[in-house]
Structures are given as structure tokens and as C-alpha cells.
Ligand SMILES: *[C@@H]1O[C@H](CO)[C@@H](O)[C@H](O)[C@H]1NC(C)=O
Ligand SMILES: *[C@@H]1O[C@H](CO)[C@@H](O)[C@H](O)[C@H]1NC(C)=O
Ligand SMILES: *[C@@H]1O[C@H](CO)[C@@H](O)[C@H](O)[C@H]1NC(C)=O
């Protein structure tokens with residue numbers, strides 16, 4: 581009995597199944613706000629600079645801009661832009677600073693709902709208190725608390741703490757007034773290495789945010805690049821450099837619908853040579 585028609589049908593079925601995954605991933609070159617320092621802060625998917633890059637270069641909600649000092653800015657989280665101090669694409673983290681050097685004040689009116697971001701892995705609950713002594717006259721601060729000099733004035737001091745015990749001491753023993761309770765991921769150098777190191781002044785620390793979607797961290801870790809799949813929609817794909825050339829070449833041949841090539845193609849897919857190098861992410 582001739583089994584050729586069965587094989588043909590099977591291949592056609594496979595072709596239909598695999599076809600949606602074969603749309604090309606659009607990759608955009610990295611962009612730099614500081615054109616002279618290409619080792620620093622590349623901007624690429626999911627981030628983009630709308631002024632200089634097309635819509636398909638970045639995911640919605642990840643728009644950045646550049647200022648006249650060649651700094652990278654994120655403007656969508658509050659009325660005033662924040663400076664982008666660093667991005668870890670593989671960890672899906674971004675570090676921001678306040679151009680007015682009063683990070684805690686900015687964090688208080690930061691609105692992360694309906695943005696792709698939430699506070700990073702060092703997120704913690706902070707209590708902000710207002711103490712009636714002038715900043716200079718403060719006796720030693722309780723463990724786990726920091727002055728916010730930029731919010732303090734001549735005759736009162738604003739202090740932030742993430743420790744319940746410190747909060748009790750400040751409120752009960754020193755008569756400080758609770759101003760605000762916030763959840764935030766303040767970040768400062770050395771915090772990841774020294775658990776008990778915190779700055780005496782919180783004014784100039786950074787804020788760390790992370791994002792979940794699109795999840796290109798793993799792609800980036802493997803040296804790949806993420807981009808949108810096809811010309812529209814939010815499907816995101818990962819291209820690993822060394823295989824992408826071959827895949828695209830294969831695709832071109834495949835579009836000729838040459839049956840011999842498709843046979844060869846499915847052989848390759850079946851044996852998993854290229855089949856696993858392209859992934860669809862959400
Ligand atoms: C980005 O776009 C702005 C405005 O169109 C332009 O002035 C600037 O030179 C562009 N920067 C680069 C590096 O292309
Ligand atoms: C910003 O970049 C431009 C072009 O690379 C350079 O001419 C200029 O001096 C830079 N400005 C600052 C403040 O670094
Ligand atoms: C702190 O308290 C003082 C006096 O109780 C008040 O005048 C000041 O406005 C308060 N500061 C803030 C930032 O709320």
C-alpha cells in the first residue's frame with residue numbers, strides 16, 4: 581500500500597501548526613542617549629525612545645526619553661521625569677533617581693498602578709515620621725532609620741524607618757509624628773552585600789523597579805534579543821544570534837513552498853536542530 585498520501589497529510593498538518601511561529605521577530609538596534617558612551621545604558625526592547633525609534637521597537641508602557649545632558653529619562657510614572665541610572669535586562673530591573681535629589685518625596689507620589697512596573701526585590705514598608713527637633717541636634721538615630729534631609733527644615737527633622745522597633749522608639753520616646761507609610765524599594769550601593777548597612781540620609785538613594793511582562797530576562801541571559809513577532813499584536817519572540825541567520829534563510833526557502841525543502845525542514849524540526857531555538861514568550 582502506498583503510504584505517501586498519509587505522510588503528505590501529516591506534513592501539511594505540521595506545516596499549519598508550525599506556520600504561526602515562523603513569523604519573523606522584529607529586532608531594532610540599541611539606542612543610546614549618550615552617543616559617545618556605547619558601553620553604557622543601551623536602550624532596547626522592551627524599552628524604546630519614541631522620538632528616535634519606531635513603535636514596534638518597544639513594548640507599551642516602556643517609553644523613555646533623553647534630556648539635554650544625554651541622560652535617559654522615564655516620564656510615565658509621575659508628573660516629573662525620573663533619571664534612569666541603570667537597567668538590568670536579564671533581571672528585568674530598572675534603577676531610577678530623582679533629578680531634585682529627594683527620592684523619598686518622589687516615591688510618595690509615584691503611581692505604579694496601570695504601569696508595567698512594581699517595586700523591585702528590596703521592597704519594604706517604610707514609615708516616615710516628623711520629629712520636632714532640628715536635624716543637627718538629633719541624638720543617634722535608632723537602628724534601621726535614616727534622616728531625609730531634603731524634607732527636613734530648620735526646626736523639624738523627617739526620618740524614615742523600615743524597622744518596627746525604630747518606629748516605636750521614634751513615636752513613643754521622641755514624640756515624632758507619623759507622616760506617611762509607604763511601600764518602596766529604595767536602593768543604595770552596598771545594600772546587597774551588607775545586610776545591615778543603610779545610609780544616614782535617604783535623600784539621594786535610588787528606587788528599584790521591576791517588570792513581569794514582557795519576560796525577556798531569560799532570552800537576554802542566553803545572549804538573545806527580544807522583539808515583537810510580526811507586524812502587529814503583542815506577541816514577543818526571542819532570537820538567539822547564531823541560529824537566527826539559518827532560521828531566516830530557511831524561512832525564505834520555505835515560503836517558496838517547495839515540497840522538497842519542506843520535507844527537509846520538518847526533518848530538521850523533528851530532530852530538534854533548530855526547532856527549539858525560537859521561543860514564543862508572553
Ligand atoms: C533623536 O531624535 C531627536 C529629535 O528628532 C534628534 O534631535 C536627535 O538627534 C536624535 N538622536 C539620535 C542619536 O539619533
Ligand atoms: C551629549 O552628546 C552629544 C553628542 O554625542 C555631545 O556633543 C554633547 O557634548 C553631550 N552633552 C553632554 C552634556 O555630555
Ligand atoms: C513637621 O512638623 C512641623 C511642626 O509640627 C510642621 O510645621 C511641618 O510642616 C511638618 N513637616 C512636614 C514635612 O510635614
Ligand SMILES: *[C@@H]1O[C@H](CO)[C@@H](O)[C@H](O)[C@H]1NC(C)=O
Pocket residue numbers: 734735
Ligand atoms: C520654625 O522655623 C520657622 C522659620 O524657619 C519659624 O518661623 C517658626 O517659628 C519655627 N517654629 C518653631 C516651632 O520653632
